[in-house]
Amino acid sequence: MNTIEMCAGAGGQALGLHNAGFEHLALIEIDAHACATLRHNNQHLKLGWGEIIEGDLHEFAHIRAHDFHKQVDLLAGGVPCPPFSKAGKKLGPDDERDLFPAALKIVQAIQPRAVLLENVAGLMEEKFASYRQSIRDTLHSMGYCTDWKLLNASDFGVPQLRPRFILVAMQENIWPHFSWPKALQENPKSVGDVLFDLISANGWEGAEAWKAQANDIAPTLVGGSKKHGGPDLGPARAKAAWQKLGINGHRVADENEIPQRNFRGVVMRDGKIKDGFANMPLLSVRMAARIQGFPDCWHFIGTKTHAYRQVGNAFPPPVAQAVGLQIMAALQAFDRQYR
Missing domain, CATH: 3.40.50.150 (Vaccinia Virus protein VP39)
Incomplete structure (x- = not known):
């Protein structure tokens, strides 16, 4: 066919x-x-x-x-x-x-x-x-x-x-x-189950605790508009839903921002971690692709912004x-x- x-x-x-x-x-x-x-x-x-x-x-x-x-x-x-x-x-x-x-x-x-x-x-x-x-x-x-x-x-x-x-x-x-x-009769895996190996790839000490928090499915991913800045995980209500899962939804991670061993949260321009976002990693393009059901062998061409919009x-x-x-x-x- x-x-x-x-x-x-x-x-x-x-x-x-x-x-x-x-x-x-x-x-x-x-x-x-x-x-x-x-x-x-x-x-x-x-x-x-x-x-x-x-x-x-x-x-x-x-x-x-x-x-x-x-x-x-x-x-x-x-x-x-x-x-x-x-x-x-x-x-x-x-x-x-x-x-x-x-x-x-x-x-x-x-x-x-x-x-x-x-x-x-x-x-x-x-x-x-x-x-x-x-x-x-x-x-x-x-x-x-x-x-x-x-x-x-x-x-x-x-x-x-x-x-x-x-x-x-x-x-x-x-x-x-x-x-x-x-x-399907079985429930889908949680965000923690699906992303744990990627989140913990650099030996983050808090990965197990994060996985326990991320024990539900994700809100709907959004691709964003070409008219509005760089990639993030959606409007305020979507970011709040991601926050409950231990994900900082204010932007998408670069590949070098996968949590390191002593990760405590994303440091802002003022050198501080935003209130309420301690121990919350960002989502990378690859992580977002997994949440969409893409296999890891599927590669997205373009900058982070272009790739995330595709996902x-x-x-x-x-x-x-x-x-x-x-x-x-x-x-x-x-x-x-x-x-």
């Missing part, structure tokens, strides 16, 4: 679908650093992915999409979240970053057997009800059955809540074979894999029955 991946980012969804057994014909992404990440991992991990197209989704819809007409099993993507995010102005279809219309044009041009689109939970709000229905109506007019569902990453082994609103659409004759993935904006690979396996099963069941 093959795919085309829209708004591929650093490859979270693409990796999950790859692990579910799909082969990528092409991946489209406008950010140069994310494209470099995709190319690097494709080459060094020998993934065998197809063309990585660095460009705008509107341009692909008008120029390239017809080249793949009726050659694609699954068209997948995570269109930009800011139009529907709680952290934004929630302009929805009035936001110039809304790429649902471009994605639907690509569906029309390619006519894949199945479609997978993911976005933030904010898209579930009542104010977007008519917009969600318009997306479904457009897909129905093309011959697809559709369903929206909220999935929490923590239900699939990812150590953070990260609710994502997922749309799956399939051609009408395939749709009866589809069912949503079921949550924070990603769709966790284990969730994409779970949904991908269900889509794969539906396509295979149909093929066995009718071909």
Whole structure:
């Protein structure tokens, strides 16, 4: 089964679908650093992915999409979240970053057997009800059955809540074979369990005590906006949630800031440790990637800011894999029955 991946980012969804057994014909992404990440991992991990197209989704819809007409099993993507995010102005279809219309044009041009689109939970709000229905109506007019569902990453082994609103659409004759993935029975590992080896790598004496404090899953990681400074772990409420887990969320660590043996907290410019943040390490890009469910072999290209944005904006690979396996099963069941 093959795919085309829209708004591929650093490859979270693409990796999950790859692990579910799909082969990528092409991946489209406008950010140069994310494209470099995709190319690097494709080459060094020998993934065998197809063309990585660095460009705008509107341009692909008008120029390239017809080249793949009726050659694609699954068209997948995570269109930009800011139009529907709680952290934004929630302009929805009035936001110039809304790429649902471009994605639907690509569906029309390619006519894949199945479609997978993911976005933030904010898209579930009542104010977007008519917009969600318009997306479904457009897909129905093309011959697809559709369903929206909220999935929490923590239900699939990812150590953070990260609710994502997922749309799956399939051609009408395939749709009866589809069912949503079921949550895993076991609870996800805590932040302490997942990050302990990285936090303690330099022999930090307080690592065991920190692990005991970090005994829950993480709040939702955020990638941040290009309009707002360097990387951190989100707004005040998110930073407070990280603080409960013993993480200083005010910025992202450089690789040389992994706690040393006598670490007592991050020293500020005045030479002091900020009140309330004693014995609280920063999160590095690699640590954030683990919390998103990326394997350690997956490398992110660019500066710390560019790399962290790629991580924070990603769709966790284990969730994409779970949904991908269900889509794969539906396509295979149909093929066995009718071909």
